[in-house]
Amino acid sequence: MIGLLHPDARLVDAANGATLGGLTLRDRVADHATALDREPPGMVLAGMPTTVDAVVRFLAALQAGRPIALVDPRTSVERLTELADRFRPAVLLNDAEPVPGYHSGWDRWLGEYQRRTGEAGPAPHPDLALLLTTSGSTGSPKLVRLSRAAVLANTAAIGAALGLDGDQVAPTSLPLHYTFGLSVVTSHLRVGATVVVEDNPLTTRDFWSNMDRHRITSLAAVPYQYEMLRRLRFDPARHRRLRTLTQAGGRLNPDLVEDFHRRMAAVDGRFFVMYGQTEATARMTVLPAERLPAKLGSVGIPVPGGAIVIDPGDGTETTEPGRTGEIVYQGTNVMMGYAETAADLARGDDLGGVLRTGDLGRLDDEAFLYITGRTKRIAKVFGTRVNLDDIELSLAQHGPVAAVAGPDRLVLVVEGADDDRLSRIRTEVVAALGTHSSGVLVRGIDALPLTAAGKPDYRALEDQC
Template sequence: MFDFSSYFSNTAFITSKGELYTYKNVSILSEELGKYIQPHSLIFILCSNTIGSVLGYLSSFKVNAVPLLLSKEIDKSLLSEFIRKYSPTYLWLPDEMAHEYCDKEFIFSSHGYSLMRFGKKDVDLPDNLALLLTTSGSTGSPKLVRLSKENILENAKSIAQYLDIDQNERAITSLPMHYSYGLSVINSHLISGATILLTEDSYIQRDFWVFAREQRVTSFSGVPFTYEILKKMKFWNRNLPTLRTLTQAGGKLSNELIEYFAKNAKLRDVNFYVMYGQTEATARMSYLPCQYTIEKIGSIGQAIPGGKFEIWTDMVIVEESNIIGELVYKGRNVSLGYAECFNDLLRGDDNKGTLYTGDLVYKDNDGFYYIAGRKKRFLKLFGNRISLDYTEDLLKKQFNIDVACVGTDDKMIIYTTDLEQKDNIINFLVVTLKLNRIVFETRYLKNIPRSETGKVLYAELPIK
């Protein structure tokens, strides 16, 4: 799928151990591994931000096998459920985990990863199926998103175009590669002949930034939680003279943080991009050009090159500005559909290039889009339709605390990590939302549960 021939001599990857791999090296190594993988078979890859993990990903494409990308830290019971439901032929996993499957046939080992055979039966997955990813909100569910080669390439090309990625770029793996946003960083740089700095270190570790500085990092990507932490870490005091680009996606960043990073970025001639996407659209659907970050603060921008936005209410397209409706995206990066068992992998293109995002949005008079909330993240309290996402934003802005809101149409439950603000939160919401205090309840948590990409795990917050 990826054609590296035009930049064989370019450096594709530099690892935190100091290893350097050209595109020619990567092509040869992935071809070698591909000899052991049956075409059109299903291969589970337990991912890490390492060269071994990347080689498994690229080798699968070489032979038209279909990889499912999972975290190497995946819960063992959940992995067993994936295996039971999807019956993979192979598992590509870190060497240190191979002993857990000593009853399976060992086939090949390379760069810290081992290939194990799981299935004996021949499979022949469809030609248009290229990749499987877990849905962004289902860390505990075996529901998958089915992606085609066209989906991956079109989205990567579009991202490379609007971020102006060329062969001189050096992106660092600040996000997991099994996460669609993290994978899109890798894909968009691979098709551009750029360099990817591979590290397992977290951005909260000193070694991460030493590696970034020594290897002349040019771009960094993060989710909202990442940027919350970076501000606390006094990010702009770090010595990163080659940094040119910051990107943010994976959820709504507060306007205060957008302003903070946008203004500081401009002072240092760094481009700060706010973006929007879903795994169901491979990764990216929109971006806000950095020159509008302050003027259109809070906007997700406009559709990416090759994509189109529509707003629907009651199955009718809304043309007027400032009318809230469901955001519908159309483009060649829209996934084929979902899968919840092996037989679903044999399905064709269910979506036909159209994705109903589930996000409620409006557009301003200049055609810039703003998210109002999720269709399913609303409560009807005393007949009043209240957005849980909007309420969270209000509380974070007012109290500068970490909160998560859930509930039913009888009561909103506000989880907070600040015990001292519990009563103040209710008093504030009573005044701001003009509702009786009996519909609010605050509960204390030491930490709000989050996925490894920083998204709140609402399903883990009791509503009773």
């Protein structure tokens, strides 16, 4: 299983307390891997609900040497059909209705699944282990191709950066098809820790009842969850063993960083700010908890085995303090490249361990990274990347609309709109993106500012956000 599952690792079903660990867990994974071995060769496309069985299937695919693509379990049959047509997986593991070109089957370990009946796709590259989607609801998602070495390297690096060990207990507080949520699982299983598989949102009473029952020690969350926790007056003193909080998935406002650092410090706990991309398996930098609040606004230093340089756009790469430019990350955890069709799955490493992130940033005199913006018209809303031009096109019927990236949110500026139209636009976009409503801000303006070329002046709009 590419060295991912420690002999002492445990999975706990929060709903009923059932535990899989030690030899029992390893045998269960092996049984699932044997079931996959009986299927025709090729990639596995799997819906990834937050269940113990889904985690076991994921581990089994890795053990069987099967590249596995993880998607939102709520993915429609139309989208699954489109993905199956493009990537031609050998096996579909999902609860959706049958996809054309696939035959339904049942297995003791895999449950209901679908096997491809048509021509098989090209054999995947032998280094390929994991495929994750890059985009949300705008356009056809590309798949990020991650090697076994990348998965292993990043789980080890995260464990080292956070000081994880076998005494840790972490819940699944984020979706498992999302790179941050999946990395919580893999990094804890790697060190022999316990993962509590919990499907309730962390804003519910059931979530916290289960977490206290299972004595969680750490919690991972994205910015909007921290905003909710502050509204709910989260107090770590009420949870005796919870002493580590981690944050990634977009920029967290500095006042919230300082607030949660203060809350955790009051109980001798730790608050870690992190920066990552799916293209780097999960995480690229970690801000050591003890460097807050002195390094407020920074996302930290590279994880072990990683390095960062800045490309100012003049043909050089530098680590000189204060120079602003594109952030370039180097490390074993960098993806092999993107895949848009089945043929791409057979390709080798396109990037050689170097990732141009598309983010702008600078280093300080201690090589701590500060992110200052984006190089392209892409917004990141709670970890989901959104093409701003696609959003504008989809809203054309509402009149002049400009889309810009605010701090971890999408900001839509609508010309000459009344409150009712603004509300309708917000509802439409939130539904299309499948995101939390706090990630979309819509406001009216008498007239959009324009450049000399007659195009929306996005820089002027961003300055107002």
